Structures are given as C-alpha cells and as structure tokens.
Amino acid sequence: MDMSLSTEHLVLLDTPDQPEVKSISVTSGPSGYYYQSMWRALGSTTVRQMNMPATSQCLKRKVVHLYGDSTIRQWFEFFMKTLPDLKQFDLHVGKEVGPFMAVDHANNILLKFRFHGPPIILINVPSSELRYITNELDELTGGANAVVVIGVWAHFTCFPMEVYIRRLLSIRRAVVRLLDRAPRTTVIIRTGNPRSLTLYYSLIHSDWYSMQRNKVLRDVFKGLNVHWIDAWEMVLAHHLPHDLHPPTPIISNMIDVLLSHICPKKDG
Secondary structure, eight states: OHHHHHHHHHHSSSTOOOOOOOOOOOOOOOOOOEEETEESSSSSOOOOOOOOHHHHHHHTEEEEEEEESSSHHHHHHHHHHHHOOOOOOOOOTTTTTOOOEEETTTTEEEEEEEEESSSSOOOOOOOGGGOOOHHHHHTTOOOEEEEEEEEOGGGGGGGGGGHHHHHHHHHHHHHHHHHOOOTOOEEEEEEOOOOOOOHHHHHHHHHHHHHHHHHHHHHHHHHHOOOOHHHOOOOOOHSSSOOSSSSSHHHHHHHHHHHHHHHHOOOO
C-alpha cells in the first residue's frame, strides 16, 4: 500500500479537537546498535542493564499494565521467569490470551497482561475476554506509579490498513485522555518486528506489511508524551534469526529498554 495514502487516511480519520500533550521527538533511522550483546540506544535514552534486584527496585510500588498481542505476553513471561518474588494468580484462563496477573508482595509490584480486542487470528478467545485497549485505558486512574505498555501489530498485518489506523486512533485518543487526567503516567509503545519468513508468513504476514504498520504507528502517536521500544531495529540488528517471538537474548534487551524508560538514569 502506498504510504502517502495511509497518511491521508490519518488526516481524514483523526479528530481535530484533541488536546496538546508534551511532545517527545520521533526521528527516523537506526535507533541503536548492539555492543557486547547489549543494546545501546542512539539519542537521549540511556539503556541500563538491570539485574534482578535492580529490576525489583525499579518496579517497586508500581502497577504495570501490559496490553497487546503475544509479543507483549512474552514480557509478562520474562518477568515471571526472572523475578522469583513475583507470583502469578491462577485465574483459570487460557495460556495464550489470559488475562494474567502476578503480584510481588514484598516490593508491592502488580503486573497485569491483557490481550487486545479483535481481530485475533489463529487463537480461540472466550467472548467474555474480548476487551479493547481503549476501554481498558479509560478505566485506569494512572499516575506516577502506573506504567502502561502497548503492543498492537501482529494480528493486523493481514487486514486492510484502514482497520489498523482506526484502531490506533482510538487507542491514541484514550492515551490522550489518560495523560490529560494523569500526566505522570508512563506510557510505552512497542513496535512490530521482522518475522521468520516461511512461505505462509511471506504470503500473508510479510515484513513488508509489518514495516508499513510501524510507519503508521509512529505517525499516529507522534507528538504524544510516550516512549518507544524499537523492536524492529532490535531484532533486525541482532545476529539471531528473525522470529515473530524474538528469542530470550533480544527480549532481555527489550526489558532493559523498558526499565530504562520507567526508571531513567539520574544525572550525577
């Protein structure tokens, strides 16, 4: 699809009465590189490599809301494996879609994951668990101890671009409302990433479609006080093969970027 057409659609579908929010610049080009297996971000973000105690300290007294697809669920699973004091509640739900919830009582950490609303492909989801991110965000109080992570892309690559644009604009308006009532809320957005190009994915979910949606994703949230995790660059630059679900070394680096946004390094 011609990206100029997508930009035009953004103008037609957006609403003119959205309040202005503090802007964080969004630039094109490489966002970082790997050195000694660690991701080094280019720009203003200093990536900190955090061990288990540092991670627990960073997330102390925080509520982390993870919204998105299985590539976001990976982060929930990573935290469950690396934080021994984080205990998951048995909510008697499917292992793929959740919702999931875990608590670290000692550090007062609450971690939650919920799958985004339809379209959802190749996964059976109870209708009672089909929730849109927009509605979930509107129910949040937000604040300095709230972290919101959004990753919506993989299930949209075989649908028309207009479907994706409308969904992102709806989420954008909810993010604006959240930041308007609770400006100290940390909002982090994960981009899509290259996949393993089997014949099936090449025909239906190719990287070309994912790249187009990444461009639209950045355009929609441009100008908002949100932070980015450039999963596309982090997978592309790594020596490991591309995969819809990046392997643990890449996920570990993504979590370092995530935590660096939540707990930025203080000068001095």
